[in-house]
Amino acid sequence: MAIYIPFSAKTYTDRRNTLISKMSGGQVLLIANDESSINFADNWNPYRQDSTLLYYGALSMPDIAIVMDVDEGTTKLFADDVSIDMVIWTGPQPSMKELGAQVGITEVYPYADLKKHLRSEVHHLPPYRASQELTLRALLDKNKLSHSVELIKAVNSQRSIKTEEEVNELQKAVTLSKGMHAEVIKHIKPGLYEYELVAIASKFAHDHNARWSFPPILTKNGQTLHNHYHGHKIEAGDLVLVDGGIEIASGYCGDITRTTPASGSFTPEQQEIYDLVHLMYKEGAKVSKAGKRYLDVHLHTAKILVDGLKDIGLMRGDTEAAVKEGAHAMFFQHGLGHVMGLDVHDMENFGEQHIGYSDTVQKSTQFGLKSLRLGKELEAGNVITIEPGIYFIPELIDKFEAEGRFKDFINYEILNKKRNLGGIRIEDDFLVTADGVETVSYTHLTLPTKRIV
Amino acid sequence: MAIYIPFSAKTYTDRRNTLISKMSGGQVLLIANDESSINFADNWNPYRQDSTLLYYGALSMPDIAIVMDVDEGTTKLFADDVSIDMVIWTGPQPSMKELGAQVGITEVYPYADLKKHLRSEVHHLPPYRASQELTLRALLDKNKLSHSVELIKAVNSQRSIKTEEEVNELQKAVTLSKGMHAEVIKHIKPGLYEYELVAIASKFAHDHNARWSFPPILTKNGQTLHNHYHGHKIEAGDLVLVDGGIEIASGYCGDITRTTPASGSFTPEQQEIYDLVHLMYKEGAKVSKAGKRYLDVHLHTAKILVDGLKDIGLMRGDTEAAVKEGAHAMFFQHGLGHVMGLDVHDMENFGEQHIGYSDTVQKSTQFGLKSLRLGKELEAGNVITIEPGIYFIPELIDKFEAEGRFKDFINYEILNKKRNLGGIRIEDDFLVTADGVETVSYTHLTLPTKRIV
Numbered sequence: 001m002a003i004y005i006p007f008s009a010k011t012y013t014d015r016r017n018t019l020i021s022k023m024s025g026g027q028v029l030l031i032a033n034d035e036s037s038i039n040f041a042d043n044w045n046p047y048r049q050d051s052t053l054l055y056y057g058a059l060s061m062p063d064i065a066i067v068m069d070v071d072e073g074t075t076k077l078f079a080d081d082v083s084i085d086m087v088i089w090t091g092p093q094p095s096m097k098e099l100g101a102q103v104g105i106t107e108v109y110p111y112a113d114l115k116k117h118l119r120s121e122v123h124h125l126p127p128y129r130a131s132q133e134l135t136l137r138a139l140l141d142k143n144k145l146s147h148s149v150e151l152i153k154a155v156n157s158q159r160s161i162k163t164e165e166e167v168n169e170l171q172k173a174v175t176l177s178k179g180m181h182a183e184v185i186k187h188i189k190p191g192l193y194e195y196e197l198v199a200i201a202s203k204f205a206h207d208h209n210a211r212w213s214f215p216p217i218l219t220k221n222g223q224t225l226h227n228h229y230h231g232h233k234i235e236a237g238d239l240v241l242v243d244g245g246i247e248i249a250s251g252y253c254g255d256i257t258r259t260t261p262a263s264g265s266f267t268p269e270q271q272e273i274y275d276l277v278h279l280m281y282k283e284g285a286k287v288s289k290a291g292k293r294y295l296d297v298h299l300h301t302a303k304i305l306v307d308g309l310k311d312i313g314l315m316r317g318d319t320e321a322a323v324k325e326g327a328h329a330m331f332f333q334h335g336l337g338h339v340m341g342l343d344v345h346d347m348e349n350f351g352e353q354h355i356g357y358s359d360t361v362q363k364s365t366q367f368g369l370k371s372l373r374l375g376k377e378l379e380a381g382n383v384i385t386i387e388p389g390i391y392f393i394p395e396l397i398d399k400f401e402a403e404g405r406f407k408d409f410i411n412y413e414i415l416n417k418k419r420n421l422g423g424i425r426i427e428d429d430f431l432v433t434a435d436g437v438e439t440v441s442y443t444h445l446t447l448p449t450k451r452i453v
Numbered sequence: 454m455a456i457y458i459p460f461s462a463k464t465y466t467d468r469r470n471t472l473i474s475k476m477s478g479g480q481v482l483l484i485a486n487d488e489s490s491i492n493f494a495d496n497w498n499p500y501r502q503d504s505t506l507l508y509y510g511a512l513s514m515p516d517i518a519i520v521m522d523v524d525e526g527t528t529k530l531f532a533d534d535v536s537i538d539m540v541i542w543t544g545p546q547p548s549m550k551e552l553g554a555q556v557g558i559t560e561v562y563p564y565a566d567l568k569k570h571l572r573s574e575v576h577h578l579p580p581y582r583a584s585q586e587l588t589l590r591a592l593l594d595k596n597k598l599s600h601s602v603e604l605i606k607a608v609n610s611q612r613s614i615k616t617e618e619e620v621n622e623l624q625k626a627v628t629l630s631k632g633m634h635a636e637v638i639k640h641i642k643p644g645l646y647e648y649e650l651v652a653i654a655s656k657f658a659h660d661h662n663a664r665w666s667f668p669p670i671l672t673k674n675g676q677t678l679h680n681h682y683h684g685h686k687i688e689a690g691d692l693v694l695v696d697g698g699i700e701i702a703s704g705y706c707g708d709i710t711r712t713t714p715a716s717g718s719f720t721p722e723q724q725e726i727y728d729l730v731h732l733m734y735k736e737g738a739k740v741s742k743a744g745k746r747y748l749d750v751h752l753h754t755a756k757i758l759v760d761g762l763k764d765i766g767l768m769r770g771d772t773e774a775a776v777k778e779g780a781h782a783m784f785f786q787h788g789l790g791h792v793m794g795l796d797v798h799d800m801e802n803f804g805e806q807h808i809g810y811s812d813t814v815q816k817s818t819q820f821g822l823k824s825l826r827l828g829k830e831l832e833a834g835n836v837i838t839i840e841p842g843i844y845f846i847p848e849l850i851d852k853f854e855a856e857g858r859f860k861d862f863i864n865y866e867i868l869n870k871k872r873n874l875g876g877i878r879i880e881d882d883f884l885v886t887a888d889g890v891e892t893v894s895y896t897h898l899t900l901p902t903k904r905i906v
Contacts, residue, residue: 038501040802041581045498048491091677128494131583199659206652224544349493395540
């Protein structure tokens, strides 16, 4: 175990003081993520700290908690030093007093004292692991938890606007993520199994002493949106969709998608779809900027999709009307993008309404649009993905055709001829500015024409 | 998602019928492991099913449960088919009816019906994930769970004796595990970082469409027994300890340790310790057989350790007395081995007393011996590890010396000169037979002399 603290003690102290100043009273409780058991208690997945604890206190270790006392204006760390019995298993460790000082916390108490330091008004975030649920229930003596919307809003107002030092970390993560894609793309060829490409992605991450932001989607069946099965053999003519990214030691993530023709070049049929996705991507980036509702950026790219598919003969009718009724979601079932940071879907556990929407922009229930994670006005300092895609999902085509759905907008006869075209997505990560968006990476992929954006 | 079912429907039906015949009454409830969230609800670690559910029903997927009704002699599967909304994300899936048939279960009900099918006598195993705790509490309407020792004993009596088809799977897993070690060892050299070797181990696992049995211990500081930090640069003269294994699609695991000199050959000081560990390993394998208490095998190797260290001058006094007082645990702090199977520490979540000990062999509380996971009589069909080690832990040396502990048995003056020697372990996996043990692998590592056993 080695504890990596990316920023200065002052950065963490400032962040906590800002949060304390935003809260009306009580105590803010941040509990550490526990070790996550695989198939028995002591066989653990790689450890990942909770991102909000990382943001305010950096320490990536289980069995600790941070309490910011809004009434007193203080921060306390609850954590135990390693015992000699544990030193045998984990090696010598710095004291919690020393580690606390590195993140600007001088008050350090034994973890067992945590409960008695808590008063009646304790603000906590919504749990996303069962272990958090159990820990919070025990600490707060409650069978039913009630998370703090005030805390969600305060944390979101800080974490959603990236500082220069955060953007720097994101640039490193995104640059490595692009490197991983370049390495995988270089090896794509017919005859390989998908898992052999996963092996290359995995080696790249470990070779940089980093990890994946999430288990990658790497598949010749890109039309299955969250495809983590990697057992297929890649054949000539296949498209290989890779959606993956690297998380660096500070916890910041990259999230990139590329779709590559296994044979080295697209068929004309694939090419026209790829070009349309690329156009959606470029148009999405062009119209995004601070003040713009991301819902409108999404709908803008949906219209480009409909116009493009009308040219190919797959769609017909009035573009505005098609998008209003959601007919484009036959091909584009997910949202255009999401916020990013310490989580690849930043703060998604806070609830999408709080993170991606606002009092004036509510989430839709329409098929397709309901999967848009980000709808509200962009702000300078947001880091977002732009990731349009076009997918041919045979089960969905059959279902909608059988139901007579969107029959004024979709030419099922032509669509059925292309039903096995698969899925194409292009995704990059962008920093929102007052004037537009900037790609968050030091380098661009330089790869064979038509393979990448 | 693709569901892999390694054995015939008859195998699973037979296993369940055997279990039902061993139980006195009531229902046996096996719940699936859920998806395990990393840093937000939908970012998941690679899925791993509970091993007991794999053993009796094979289906590697969340949100299912198997109920064996001991009173009725029937088995029911509770699981839902994939909805069209989910098909977009996961692709088309076989129906649960079809999957149930493949493991010999014809009664399939919606998951929501599970609770109403449970009667008052429900046997379940001890939870090892917080999510299992929450699920069982909700299903059984209890705030405090009480697992079934009767069920633990019945399951253990089946799972601990490996059938020929299980040994075959274990052989595949162990052979791949050896292959992974061979690949890593080939690349060990000064100048590399530990994580670059982890990258090679990771690529090997994915290249075989497999996964690690557990995140490997791969370190130049082998004296830290569970060292998952990989940030050190390997220098000439370092020892590199790698403890890792492969889990194959059926869920069966390998678990191997090798310790390799980074420069290609041991120093004379390292060599004498390595040879002693090797002797402990060979002697452990020589005396292990059905009917032998593994506690006695452990103590046998401890005596070999003491005799060997007496020859080097690190220990002194009466060997029997030294082992009785636990002085050898200054160097050998863990147990000689453990049972293996679908879990790398097989059924460890059932409780060590039930799996590794018996009514006549109780676990010791002595330092060192308390970490022995397996003490009871071996049985033909057990698969076990034999993994002696010798470690020089500076913090432990300082503590014991300051306390005057074992001063009649340990020569602290010589020990302090060797305090930075590090750690050496050798581990292989064995099938217990009436006459002895057999190595569970198709191939042996063939590598430079002195590098491996």
